[in-house]
Amino acid sequence: xxxxxxxxxxxxxxxxxxxxxxxxxxxxxxxxxxxxxxxxxxxxxxxxxxxxxxxxxxxxxxxxxxxxxxxxxxxxxxxxxxxxxxxxxxxxxxxxxxxxxxxxxxxxxxxxxxxxxxxxxxxxxxxxxxxxxxxxxxxxxxxxxxxxxxxxxxxxxxxxxxxxxxxxxxxxxxxxxxxxxxxxxxxxxxxxxxxxxxxxxxxxxxxxxxxxxxxxxx
Numbered sequence: 001x002x003x004x005x006x007x008x009x010x011x012x013x014x015x016x017x018x019x020x021x022x023x024x025x026x027x028x029x030x031x032x033x034x035x036x037x038x039x040x041x042x043x044x045x046x047x048x049x050x051x052x053x054x055x056x057x058x059x060x061x062x063x064x065x066x067x068x069x070x071x072x073x074x075x076x077x078x079x080x081x082x083x084x085x086x087x088x089x090x091x092x093x094x095x096x097x098x099x100x101x102x103x104x105x106x107x108x109x110x111x112x113x114x115x116x117x118x119x120x121x122x123x124x125x126x127x128x129x130x131x132x133x134x135x136x137x138x139x140x141x142x143x144x145x146x147x148x149x150x151x152x153x154x155x156x157x158x159x160x161x162x163x164x165x166x167x168x169x170x171x172x173x174x175x176x177x178x179x180x181x182x183x184x185x186x187x188x189x190x191x192x193x194x195x196x197x198x199x200x201x202x203x204x205x206x207x208x209x210x211x212x213x214x215x216x217x218x
Contacts, residue, residue, distance in 0.1 A: 004034045025200045103127070103185055108212030116175075116210060118191060126182040129164050133175045136209070142198045144168045145209065147179055149188035161204070162188055166196065189214050 002010065007027055023031070101122040109115040114135035121128050131147065139145065147164040154160040165179035191214055195207040 004030055007031070008034065028202055029200075102217060104214045104216050106212075106215055108191060108210060110210040110212075114210070116193065118214075120185055120214070126180055127164075127185065129179045129181065131167065131175065131177055131179060133169070135173060136169050136175060136193075138169050138171070138173050139195060144196050144198060145175075146194050146196045146204065148192040148194065148204060149181060149183045149185060150190040150192050150211075151188040154190075156206070159203070160188075161192070163202075185214050185216050189216065 007023075007030060011023065011031070103120045103122055105119040107115055107117050114133055114137065116131055116133040116136065119130045121130075129147065136145065144166045145168065146166045148161045149164060151160040162181055162183045164181035164183070165177075167175055167177045167179070169175045191210075191212055192204075192208060193210040194204045195209055196205050
């Protein structure tokens with residue numbers, strides 16, 4: 001059985017070669033777990049470095065590149081995961097990289113389905129999306145919401161979208177999460193939120209909760 005790193009490298013080489021791998025559900029779960037763990041490690045190291053003002057504790061460029069490679073593979077496979085709000089302080093390079101470049105910041109509303117506030121920032125090779133809401137419907141246990149960046153020509157038969165991760169409102173219906181995606185919002189300018197049944201299928205469900213076009217800041 002391949003190690004986690006071997007699995008991720010194999011998938012990365014396939015993606016780099018223009019292929020669309022279809023890993024087993026178990027492998028998708030492994031990629032999700034590794035990506036979330038590595039991002040959490042980077043977040044923790046970065047937060048410690050900022051708090052203690054010791055640059056030597058920051059994540060090294062080589063290690064951060066590896067973490068972002070893993071995140072990119074996860075996003076390309078439609079494997080979403082949420083990371084804590086501390087990711088905003090992750091040390092990925094210099095101070096400018098930590099702050100990120102805001103590419104969009106807006107509210108998206110859907111009749112009867114609530115409103116979400118989203119802010120997207122360019123960090124390294126990916127984007128960090130801060131998402132908050134106080135009025136999305138609370139889903140049944142085991143179900144969750146998934147955020148998608150959707151590009152031109154996306155249809156159920158021929159999808160052109162990238163997952164930015166999943167989330168679930170708290171018991172009061174509030175959401176405040178940071179999600180990651182290896183995506184360019186100029187190429188995938190539509191933000192969609194779907195309700196997912198939690199069945200392990202990486203494809204989006206037909207239950208679309210909210211859709212809106214991103215106002216990308218040039």
